[in-house]
Amino acid sequence: xxxxxxxxxxxxxxLLLGSGGRExxxxxxxxxxxxxxKLFIAPGNGGTSAYxxxxxxxxxxxxxxxxxxxxxAVEMLVVGNEDPLVAGITDYMAQxxxxxxxxxxxxxxxxxxxxxEFAKEFMQRHSIPTARYRAFTAETINQGYEFLETLEAxxxxxxxxxxxxxxxxxxxxxxxxxxxxxxxLGGKFGQSSATVVIEEFLSGIECSVFVLTDGxxxxxxxxxxxxxxxxxxxxxxxxxxxxxxxxxxxxxDEEFMRKVDERIIRPTVDGLIKDGxxxxxxxxxxxxxxxxxxxxxxxxxxxxDPETESVMLRIDSDLGRLMAAAAAGDxxxxxxxxxxxxxxxxxxxxxxxPEAYGKGFExxxxxxxxxxxxxxxxTKTDAEGRILTSGGRVIALSATGxxxxxxxxxxYSGAEKVDFDKKYYRxxxxxxxxxxxx
Ligand code: AMP
Ligand code: GLY
Numbered sequence: 001x002x003x004x005x006x007x008x009x010x011x012x013x014x015l016l017l018g019s020g021g022r023e024x025x026x027x028x029x030x031x032x033x034x035x036x037x038k039l040f041i042a043p044g045n046g047g048t049s050a051y052x053x054x055x056x057x058x059x060x061x062x063x064x065x066x067x068x069x070x071x072x073a074v075e076m077l078v079v080g081n082e083d084p085l086v087a088g089i090t091d092y093m094a095q096x097x098x099x100x101x102x103x104x105x106x107x108x109x110x111x112x113x114x115x116x117e118f119a120k121e122f123m124q125r126h127s128i129p130t131a132r133y134r135a136f137t138a139e140t141i142n143q144g145y146e147f148l149e150t151l152e153a154x155x156x157x158x159x160x161x162x163x164x165x166x167x168x169x170x171x172x173x174x175x176x177x178x179x180x181x182x183x184x185l186g187g188k189f190g191q192s193s194a195t196v197v198i199e200e201f202l203s204g205i206e207c208s209v210f211v212l213t214d215g216x217x218x219x220x221x222x223x224x225x226x227x228x229x230x231x232x233x234x235x236x237x238x239x240x241x242x243x244x245x246x247x248x249x250x251x252x253d254e255e256f257m258r259k260v261d262e263r264i265i266r267p268t269v270d271g272l273i274k275d276g277x278x279x280x281x282x283x284x285x286x287x288x289x290x291x292x293x294x295x296x297x298x299x300x301x302x303x304x305d306p307e308t309e310s311v312m313l314r315i316d317s318d319l320g321r322l323m324a325a326a327a328a329g330d331x332x333x334x335x336x337x338x339x340x341x342x343x344x345x346x347x348x349x350x351x352x353x354p355e356a357y358g359k360g361f362e363x364x365x366x367x368x369x370x371x372x373x374x375x376x377x378x379t380k381t382d383a384e385g386r387i388l389t390s391g392g393r394v395i396a397l398s399a400t401g402x403x404x405x406x407x408x409x410x411x412y413s414g415a416e417k418v419d420f421d422k423k424y425y426r427x428x429x430x431x432x433x434x435x436x437x438x
Contacts, residue, residue: 011037012101013073014320016052017059017089018080019045020241021347021377021396022305025312026080026319027051028375033320040072046387047376047395059084062092069097076324079104079281082302086114086162090278101327102280105301109272109279112299116158116167116197119299126271128264130296133199135160138185147198148177156199157181161192165241170201204290205432206297207249208307211265212322215280218331219269220322221261223314223338224252225307226433231354233428240354241393244411244429245345246404247310250437251289260287260294268299280327309375309398310343341400344407346415346429347377351422353392361389361421372399372414389420404430404437 014036016027024047031039031051039052042065048054057064060083069077077093077100079085088107093100104110111118117135122128136144148155155177159167167189171177177198184193210222225247231237252260264285272279284300303311312319316337325334350357359378366374366387375398378391397414401407408430415425 011035012075012324013038013040014076014078015040015042015055015065015069015072015074016078016080017042017065017084019043019048020081020305021375021393022303022308023080024048024051024375024377024396025309025398026078026303028373029312029315029319030078030323033318035318035324036320038072040068040074042068045376046379046381046390047374049381059089060087062089065089066093066096069093069100074100076101076103076320076327078323080302082110082113082162082300085110085301101324103323103327104281105279106277109277110301112283113301114162116160116298117195120197120199122271122275123296126267126274128267128271128296129294131156131199131202133197135195135197136181136185137195141181141185144181144185144196144198145178148174148181151198151200154201156201157184158197158199159184159189159193160195160197161189163189163192165239167192202288202290202295202297204288205251206286206288207252208304209252209260209265209285209287210303210307210311211269211283211285212326212331212336213269213272213279213281213283214326214329214331215272215278216329217269217273218326219265220331220336221257221265222336223247223311223343224249224257225304225310227304227307228426228429231349231426233426238354240349242304242306243347243349243426245304245307245310246407246430246433247307247314247343250433256289256292256294260285264294264296280329306345306347306393306396309345309396313343313373313398313400314339314341339400341402342404342407343398343400344404344411344430345375345396345398346408346411346425347393348395348397348415348418348420348423348425349393350378350389350391350420351424353424357392358422359388359390363387363389363395363418363420365418366395370397370414370417371410372397374414374418394420394423404434
């Protein structure tokens, strides 16, 4: 039995990999765990040092990560972002540090995010509702053109591999779709678009569902969230890593979540087991409600950003305990209690993002009088201890409230106080969800 008896375990040292707002929120919550002794974050950012010790490690340098784990008696590794998972960090640690608890799937499991074609085949194999699709390569481009003819506008084309969130194109006309297919197969996203998935366009409202699974049939469904991907007000402009999030999501009610559980979560968890895939960690289901019927848009093999910043605020239970149990292969009866409060997150970004933007601007107003939590995303500390911007998404401001409007009011009050040159944020986060709730 591979289940390690962590419940009677003394406190453990934990290493969290990543450096974004998601990792700030995970670090904040993990640091509160009763079972966590030392928390290390690699590489972390200008804010994560408030919750643990930042370590200058490249998460993709597995040998260096392993040396750190061995030298610092780390007993649990939490992988925040997808790249190390897709590159096989879980398999590497299973081989070299077999007693280490790892939160994150094996390389094979990570293909749910690393290959759109693999994910679509998985869904088809396990009868999980998703858009009709086919996959094409340069050799089969003519069949691709023919398949496009069978679909109606708009056309959805997806690079098979990881493309930093930019690999999905939604084309308004057949001519645009044909041109994009040729460009993608011609190397628009390098090797990532050597295979392209073309699928039916689904019309509806999206939400993000997060599941923590132990790989043996046990799972917990975390609070449902919605993120706001476009840079501009009213969901206009370019796609970003995410401009804000809210939780809960009014349309994801009990009835909807029952369908999600029955038709999507269970078949996914069971499907992984049937396929012999070792998956212990977070599964992110990008869902769309098509007239009340849930369908899968995508799988990710990690938590979402900036959904995590809202989701963590609504978890009342001990996250360290939940993660350790999942990684050990038996969630057993470890509780997940969800707060009845609402949560919201507003992302402060650097003007120009997601295109070219400046870095190194000093951030002011990060003091104890803020009515919200400031989860650092793209920040760093300089030699004089000043906090500077170091990325496009800079600070996630998150708060809870009696409802989403109350939570958002605290985030927006914080957004006026925290300042840096060329600060920008969306002022309409959550507006659609609040309209639905009325
Ligand atoms: P993905 O990277 O797969 O999450 O796709 C990015 C975004 O494209 C999603 O969040 C959706 O808004 C949109 N999208 C992807 N697939 C579809 C589809 N089949 N129908 C409609 N919108 C889609
Ligand atoms: N918020 C979407 C993502 O993390 O991919």
